[in-house]
Amino acid sequence: MKKSIYLFILLALLLPACGLAPATATSVPATSTPEATTTATLPPATPTATVTPTEVPISSLPVDEIVQKFMDGVSQAYAEKLNQQRGARPVIYNNESYIDPITGKFLDIKNGTSKQEQTIQMYLPAYENDQGYLMVQAPDGQWIQIKGSKDVRYEVTNDPFDPNIKWPDAEKIDPQWVTEENKQFLGLPIPQYLLAEKSSNPRAMIPIIILSKELGKMKIGDFGFGGSLRGLIIQKDSQGNPIGARVILLTGNIGLFGTNITARSSGELDEITSFWQTLEENTLYYLMYHTNQAKWFDASYPQLSGEATEGYTGFVSTDKSHQAIINQINTQDLIWIDGTLLMIADAPFLLFLSITAGCQPAVEIPISTSTPEATTTAALPPATPTATVTPTEVPISSLPVDEIVQKFMDGARRMLRN
Numbered sequence: 001m002k003k004s005i006y007l008f009i010l011l012a013l014l015l016p017a018c019g020l021a022p023a024t025a026t027s028v029p030a031t032s033t034p035e036a037t038t039t040a041t042l043p044p045a046t047p048t049a050t051v052t053p054t055e056v057p058i059s060s061l062p063v064d065e066i067v068q069k070f071m072d073g074v075s076q077a078y079a080e081k082l083n084q085q086r087g088a089r090p091v092i093y094n095n096e097s098y099i100d101p102i103t104g105k106f107l108d109i110k111n112g113t114s115k116q117e118q119t120i121q122m123y124l125p126a127y128e129n130d131q132g133y134l135m136v137q138a139p140d141g142q143w144i145q146i147k148g149s150k151d152v153r154y155e156v157t158n159d160p161f162d163p164n165i166k167w168p169d170a171e172k173i174d175p176q177w178v179t180e181e182n183k184q185f186l187g188l189p190i191p192q193y194l195l196a197e198k199s200s201n202p203r204a205m206i207p208i209i210i211l212s213k214e215l216g217k218m219k220i221g222d223f224g225f226g227g228s229l230r231g232l233i234i235q236k237d238s239q240g241n242p243i244g245a246r247v248i249l250l251t252g253n254i255g256l257f258g259t260n261i262t263a264r265s266s267g268e269l270d271e272i273t274s275f276w277q278t279l280e281e282n283t284l285y286y287l288m289y290h291t292n293q294a295k296w297f298d299a300s301y302p303q304l305s306g307e308a309t310e311g312y313t314g315f316v317s318t319d320k321s322h323q324a325i326i327n328q329i330n331t332q333d334l335i336w337i338d339g340t341l342l343m344i345a346d347a348p349f350l351l352f353l354s355i356t357a358g359c360q361p362a363v364e365i366p367i368s369t370s371t372p373e374a375t376t377t378a379a380l381p382p383a384t385p386t387a388t389v390t391p392t393e394v395p396i397s398s399l400p401v402d403e404i405v406q407k408f409m410d411g412a413r414r415m416l417r418n
Contacts, residue, residue, distance in 0.1 A: 154236060160196035169259045209234075246335075
């Protein structure tokens with residue numbers, strides 16, 4: 001009985017998202033007077049076939065599909081609720097033009113479109129699947145599994161040795177740029193050095209998703225138009241689980257660093273730069289930026305007079321953008337970051353050793369290591385393989401449907417409370 005109740009609740013949640021509605025009956029309108037019935041010509045009594053929708057019990061669906069539908073529905077409802085609360089809030093420059101939600105270019109504000117049509121959809125559905133990868137629903141409705149997102153912690157960090165990040169063996173900092181007080185950090189890769197560097201304007205790093213490489217435009221004071229990118233930072237529930245994604249805009253002389261990867265934007269974002277050509281879509285990077293963005297804008301654009309967002313409506317002021325990212329302030333305006341670099345973390349390294357024992361076929365034993373260097377110290381197993389008991393993670397598809405439903409209902413309740 002409990003199973004039927006849970007399944008009914010879950011079905012009730014899912015069916016509205018599928019656009020199902022009860023069929024409506026069509027009746028012949030009654031005539032206004034009894035006399036009219038003597039002259040009415042009745043159509044021939046030809047029976048018509050009617051199709052009655054057959055309700056598919058949710059318990060008959062594959063468990064993976066149940067889980068997928070539920071997570072899709074919850075994250076979509078979350079993003080839709082936030083976008084509705086935000087309402088029509090376009091980014092407008094000088095009361096003359098707005099940033100187009102599709103192309104990122106500036107369009108005439110008097111082109112006949114409504115404010116809602118001019119508004120960038122700031123929240124997108126997102127969640128982590130049972131394999132640990134982030135799933136994001138793009139504006140066109142397609143669900144995308146994000147490359148490099150497996151088991152990522154979506155938190156801001158300023159720790160150059162954060163153990164939750166698989167730091168790449170990137171290009172090392174050039175000693176000639178290192179001041180005396182930072183000599184202790186010589187030999188570090190550029191991303192780690194810039195986080196460790198003692199500075200009057202420290203940096204922070206946060207995971208960011210790039211869905212599209214399409215460049216928009218951004219006007220910065222009297223510097224004309226420069227290139228801009230859209231990124232996504234992840235929204236989490238009280239348990240730290242991803243439940244949505246928030247759009248931010250990026251500008252700046254951004255470099256891209258990773259293991260055997262160095263690509264720079266040479267002053268600004270442009271399609272001819274090695275940065276843009278190396279950048280991949282539907283991929284997770286780590287964005288590094290100065291926490292005092294107003295101070296950074298002043299240093300990067302000497303001719304900029306005043307606040308970079310001056311003349312705009314719809315942007316968080318640059319002196320509060322970091323606070324908006326770490327949720328110290330609650331704002332429905334768009335965050336604009338002038339970034340320092342994007343870093344792509346190393347993927348987990350998996351080494352397979354083949355073992356042959358007598359006439360038995362070769363057995364592949366995976367050895368997971370954090371860095372390729374660790375493979376040089378991996379000890380070979382004995383010639384005669386011994387049976388070992390390794391704790392295995394129980395896949396969610398093997399759990400009873402009642403338990404799956406209960407787990408997701410508990411999660412939904414926590415999200416609704418928040």
